[in-house]
Amino acid sequence: MPKVVDHHERRTLIADALLRVAARDGLEAVSLRHVATEAGVTSGMVQHYFRTKDEMMQFALGVVRERNEARITAAVTRLGPTPAPRDFLQAVLAGLLPLDDASRADGLVALAFLAYAAVRPEAGASLRQDAPQMVAYIADQIRTAQAAGAARTGVDSESAATGLLAVTEGLGMYLLTAQTTPEKALKTLDAHLAFVFSAS
Amino acid sequence: MPKVVDHHERRTLIADALLRVAARDGLEAVSLRHVATEAGVTSGMVQHYFRTKDEMMQFALGVVRERNEARITAAVTRLGPTPAPRDFLQAVLAGLLPLDDASRADGLVALAFLAYAAVRPEAGASLRQDAPQMVAYIADQIRTAQAAGAARTGVDSESAATGLLAVTEGLGMYLLTAQTTPEKALKTLDAHLAFVFSAS
DNA sequence: CGCGTTACATTGCAGTCGCAACGTAAAACG
DNA sequence: CGTTTTACGTTGCGACTGCAATGTAACGCG
Numbered sequence: 001m002p003k004v005v006d007h008h009e010r011r012t013l014i015a016d017a018l019l020r021v022a023a024r025d026g027l028e029a030v031s032l033r034h035v036a037t038e039a040g041v042t043s044g045m046v047q048h049y050f051r052t053k054d055e056m057m058q059f060a061l062g063v064v065r066e067r068n069e070a071r072i073t074a075a076v077t078r079l080g081p082t083p084a085p086r087d088f089l090q091a092v093l094a095g096l097l098p099l100d101d102a103s104r105a106d107g108l109v110a111l112a113f114l115a116y117a118a119v120r121p122e123a124g125a126s127l128r129q130d131a132p133q134m135v136a137y138i139a140d141q142i143r144t145a146q147a148a149g150a151a152r153t154g155v156d157s158e159s160a161a162t163g164l165l166a167v168t169e170g171l172g173m174y175l176l177t178a179q180t181t182p183e184k185a186l187k188t189l190d191a192h193l194a195f196v197f198s199a200s
Numbered sequence: 201m202p203k204v205v206d207h208h209e210r211r212t213l214i215a216d217a218l219l220r221v222a223a224r225d226g227l228e229a230v231s232l233r234h235v236a237t238e239a240g241v242t243s244g245m246v247q248h249y250f251r252t253k254d255e256m257m258q259f260a261l262g263v264v265r266e267r268n269e270a271r272i273t274a275a276v277t278r279l280g281p282t283p284a285p286r287d288f289l290q291a292v293l294a295g296l297l298p299l300d301d302a303s304r305a306d307g308l309v310a311l312a313f314l315a316y317a318a319v320r321p322e323a324g325a326s327l328r329q330d331a332p333q334m335v336a337y338i339a340d341q342i343r344t345a346q347a348a349g350a351a352r353t354g355v356d357s358e359s360a361a362t363g364l365l366a367v368t369e370g371l372g373m374y375l376l377t378a379q380t381t382p383e384k385a386l387k388t389l390d391a392h393l394a395f396v397f398s399a400s
Numbered sequence: 401c402g403c404g405t406t407a408c409a410t411t412g413c414a415g416t417c418g419c420a421a422c423g424t425a426a427a428a429c430g
Numbered sequence: 431c432g433t434t435t436t437a438c439g440t441t442g443c444g445a446c447t448g449c450a451a452t453g454t455a456a457c458g459c460g
Contacts, residue, residue: 004427005437026319028228031417046441053418068363115312118376119226133378134322152395154221159391162380166388167363173373174366176318179331188366191359195352195395204457205407206431231447243448244409 011049014039015060016060022060023105027112045188061113061126065105069130071095085145086197089138093168098175100180107176135161142196151197160196166193167192211249214239215260221262223305227312230257254323261313262328263368267306269330271295285345286397293368293389298375299382307376335361342396351397360396367392 008014017039020029032053036043050056075095079088117124138161144152171188174180180188217239219225219232231251250256275295279288298307317324338361345351371388374380380388 008414024319025316029206032419041341042439044441045437047419048436048438061421078398095291100255108315111318112315113363114377115227115308116313118308118311119224124377128377128379131374155386155394159384159388162371162374163367163392166368166374167366169372170366170368170369171362173314173369174331174346174362177314177328179328180362184362187356188359190354192363192392192395193390194355232449233447242409244411245407247449248406248408251449 004035007049010045011059012063014041014046014049014056018056018060019063019109020108022112027109027116029041032056057116058123058126061117061123064106064110064113065126068096068110071103085141085150086193089141089164090190090193092138093164093193096168097172097182097185097189098195099185104176107172111173111176119191131165134165138164145197149199152195152199155196164192164196207249209244211259212263214241214246214249214256215263218256218260219263219306219309223311227309227316232256237350238316252257256315258323258326261317261323263315264306264310264328265330268296268310272302277357285341286352286393289341289364290390292338292392293393294386295366297369297372297382297385297389299385304376307372311373311376331365335365345397347397352395352399355396 014035016031018035021034022036024035032043032046035056036046039046046056050059072092072095075091077087079091083091098104113123114127117127135158139157142151142157142160146153146157167189171180171185175182175185215237218235223236225234232243234338236246239246246256250259267337268385272292272295275291276288279291282293284340298304313323314327317327335358339357342351342357342360346353346357367389371380371385375382375385
């Protein structure tokens with residue numbers, strides 16, 4: 001064998017270049033040659049690490065998901081142990097919003113992938129898989145607050161959780177398309193949290 | 201001159217074909233020849249009515265916007281005169297959700313266009329233009345209800361309006377990507393409306 | 401009845417695409 | 431030390447793209 005190389009590292013290098021191209025020029029500008037040029041390698045090398053373009057896309061999609069996950073866990077750990085449910089959810093959901101340039105770029109790519117996967121069911125499965133546990137987790141937080149008298153009762157916790165996530169998702173889209181500002185988005189999110197977490 | 205033809209009708213015919221292709225195979229599958237084949241015409245004719253592909257895309261984008269607008273006004277007129285703000289908003293927002301096959305197809309196309317416009321600012325302007333008045337209108341409804349004691353006070357009406365729209369948008373995305381069901385989406389929307397329209 | 405304008409259809413060209421095929425160099429392994 | 435396997439680089443092919451160019455037929459107008 002020649003130089004011993006870390007396959008995963010090379011693939012991540014290429015995927016990063018792909019994401020840069022997608023964030024700058026859109027997903028339709030992603031081609032083997034463009035990605036290779038962006039990564040500073042030859043298209044032959046890209047082909048060596050990904051047998052097909054679709055395989056490369058799938059991998060890049062996974063990288064986006066990992067980054068989002070990392071952003072969330074970072075927001076959570078930054079909060080310290082045993083935070084109040086409302087503060088906890090505020091941190092998690094705000095961490096999901098594309099507020100800075102880095103997360104904005106990722107958001108644009110995620111949006112492009114969403115449209116890409118909408119007509120490609122096998123690729124879409126990867127995007128769908130972590131939503132249910134997210135809903136369950138948030139619903140659990142709401143139920144805890146309800147039991148402590150810190151959240152409005154008489155509301156289905158799952159509906160409230162889905163609503164919270166949907167608001168965040170919608171605000172994210174408005175941010176990505178410059179239909180609102182970070183300040184207004186955060187204010188709207190807080191207003192919604194105030195709806196959920198209030199005396200009944 | 202030869203046969204007198206309705207230009208706008210022909211352009212709409214072509215745009216409809218474009219939207220069918222986009223809904224079925226994604227926006228990346230939209231090419232002059234594919235659209236022409238789908239419309240049952242020659243690519244030369246497409247070129248005759250649209251000087252460039254981008255012009256064709258812009259026009260199709262406008263058609264999507266018109267359809268959405270029509271769906272909303274249809275939902276409103278179906279409601280009769282002077283409805284209660286809550287019923288009114290329920291009808292409008294539910295009308296925005298991609299619940300049947302037709303609106304689902306349109307939603308998929310709109311999603312694709314969103315990603316398309318995200319890296320094409322001049323095309324994105326067309327998507328952004330009607331959001332502010334929508335927010336203003338909903339905020340007005342909320343303020344009316346607040347004055348009548350039918351909605352919770354002490355909340356910024358603009359934030360509440362933005363939240364309502366964001367929830368709808370987010371639920372729409374979950375529906376398009378099959379991450380939720382129409383029943384759950386409507387239930388979540390109603391739960392959010394219950395948050396806004398309740399004694400303070 | 402010409403005539404010019406409009407409504408298409410056909411063809412072709414330059415560029416890009418994904419991908420296969422092949423070549424080469426280097427290093428681990430016997 | 432030779433062999434084999436891996437890691438690339440290069441080239442090219444067939445298909446597709448947007449678009450320009452050109453041709454042709456039909457109809458309104460003077």
